[in-house]
Amino acid sequence: MISVLSKDECLEALRKMLMIRRFEEACIDAAHENKVPGHFHVYIGQEATGVGVMSTLDRGDYVHSTHRNHGHLIARGADPNKALAEILGKAGGYAGGKAGTLHGCAPDLNFPLSSGIVAGILPIAVGTAYGLRVRKLPNVSVVFFGDGAMEEGAAYEALNLAALWKLPILFVCENNTAEVDRRPGGGQYHAPNMSIIELTDLPRIMGITTQIVDGLDLGAVWTAARDARNRAVNGEGPTFFEVRTHTWPGGQWPTLITGRTDISHAWTNEVPAQYEKNANWFKRNDPVLSVAREMLKLGIASNAEIEGIDMRVRTEIDSAVKFANDSPFPSLESALENVWPH
Numbered sequence: 001m002i003s004v005l006s007k008d009e010c011l012e013a014l015r016k017m018l019m020i021r022r023f024e025e026a027c028i029d030a031a032h033e034n035k036v037p038g039h040f041h042v043y044i045g046q047e048a049t050g051v052g053v054m055s056t057l058d059r060g061d062y063v064h065s066t067h068r069n070h071g072h073l074i075a076r077g078a079d080p081n082k083a084l085a086e087i088l089g090k091a092g093g094y095a096g097g098k099a100g101t102l103h104g105c106a107p108d109l110n111f112p113l114s115s116g117i118v119a120g121i122l123p124i125a126v127g128t129a130y131g132l133r134v135r136k137l138p139n140v141s142v143v144f145f146g147d148g149a150m151e152e153g154a155a156y157e158a159l160n161l162a163a164l165w166k167l168p169i170l171f172v173c174e175n176n177t178a179e180v181d182r183r184p185g186g187g188q189y190h191a192p193n194m195s196i197i198e199l200t201d202l203p204r205i206m207g208i209t210t211q212i213v214d215g216l217d218l219g220a221v222w223t224a225a226r227d228a229r230n231r232a233v234n235g236e237g238p239t240f241f242e243v244r245t246h247t248w249p250g251g252q253w254p255t256l257i258t259g260r261t262d263i264s265h266a267w268t269n270e271v272p273a274q275y276e277k278n279a280n281w282f283k284r285n286d287p288v289l290s291v292a293r294e295m296l297k298l299g300i301a302s303n304a305e306i307e308g309i310d311m312r313v314r315t316e317i318d319s320a321v322k323f324a325n326d327s328p329f330p331s332l333e334s335a336l337e338n339v340w341p342h
């Protein structure tokens, strides 16, 4: 329930969620104009997770992500100009255009890196948590990763050490295939090779606190993350969340199969005729529309206020697109900067 947040927190959370949605739509546009080198992964459908978790964090906490990092960056407060420029490989990006989409980062926000290697980021995030412990800092390390990471050995080593040393870390496993049936080994997860039914069973037997959270419910994500952060800074060790969201019908390669988000669908409940076969997405599975509906129902914001937020977000993203397009590609000489001979 969103009512666990104050009115201002709700408005800010919706703004961030819309910012992610509009940012990703801009990335898709850029891809169709052949401006994005390589492929990329959008965060559409998972906005309440990144925003809910990030809203509970302190500036001193550290965030780590995966190949699907755009939403985490924006939720953490990254500058959309620099984030988009980075994705387009431009010099104005956070890493001067060298990191691209797969290694999204915002070092000034304690978001040091993302890893495109499935589960590769978990041991790094555990290292960060260990560093916080050694330095006796009252902060946490947070790591976002997909359900597919649970197939990888690196995930088990990371979970094991975090549990053994009771490290201050939040493992946020984003299962973006909540709609599928669960049968061991039956291809039920996005990455289909798990022999278990519940992803939380594994960390639980290691002694890690676990929770399954509905990724459409911003309030539930926020409450779970706040409690986990409190436990972690009080020395009570890690928490593992499985946050369940529904697969965005845009699929593997982003096409706007559900169209550009029309925020008025939150109150018209309309499913445009051309998207009828994805009606569930509009009615139930889109976290942006769900949160807007919840805010309307509780009287936290009016239609006009929500439209106003969206309008301001769209203006901001339009300038990010201009900034990224205008930014030059990195110079040839910069290829030799930030590299170490060995």
Ligand SMILES: Cc1ncc(C[n+]2csc(CCOP(=O)(O)OP(=O)(O)O)c2C)c(N)n1
Residues within 6 Å of the ligand: 041, 067, 068, 116, 117, 118, 119, 145, 146, 147, 148, 149, 176, 190, 191
């Ligand atoms: C070690 C490794 N194996 C395979 C891949 C190729 N790969 C990229 S994304 C992906 C699926 C990951 O699924 P999941 O972790 O659930 O994340 P999602 O894309 O669903 O957010 C795979 C297999 C990779 N990047 N790294």
Ligand SMILES: [Mg+2]
Residues within 6 Å of the ligand: 146, 147, 148, 174, 175, 176, 177, 190, 191
């Ligand atoms: Mg997945």
